[in-house]
């Protein structure tokens with residue numbers, strides 16, 4: 066497997082203010098995401114050395130490390146793409162709206178369920194909007210980066226609710242962070258992911 070490469074943010078560090086501060090984005094991208102990428106690459110390197118007979122490894126431990134860090138890296142890449150500078154009347158387009166209504170009754174009900182999933186994650190994790198192989202949508206929680214995943218599904222909208230994602234701005238008030246986060250959702254990005 067090729068090494069993962071961390072991309073720069075698709076916008077400036079302060080682009081999501083006042084919803085998410087420049088300080089959080091700097092730490093989150095440059096330290097936290099970077100660590101997941103580096104650690105996933107370390108696991109890949111150990112597996113390569115093992116294949117070449119150069120290193121004895123604890124396979125189970127390395128695959129556990131790889132799952133955690135690889136999923137961490139992938140989720141952050143998606144999270145950055147799912148956001149943009151806040152703008153007025155920030156809504157899914159008509160096509161996505163119809164699909165959301167088909168799956169969740171209404172956009173409001175969808176947002177409420179997704180927010181409740183985010184607020185209710187036990188410990189560190191994510192709220193996720195998944196699409197399955199038949200383009201059915203569902204909402205789920207991920208604990209850490211990889212537990213409770215729905216196999217065969219692709220995440221199309223994710224919200225990081227690890228403390229590192231909001232504590233500097235919101236302290237322990239995860240619910241306020243989740244409420245304000247909707248302002249910076251990049252619906253054009255989400256819409257594109259549903260149909261591709």
Ligand code: MN
Nearest residue numbers: 097225227230
């Ligand atoms: Mn994070």
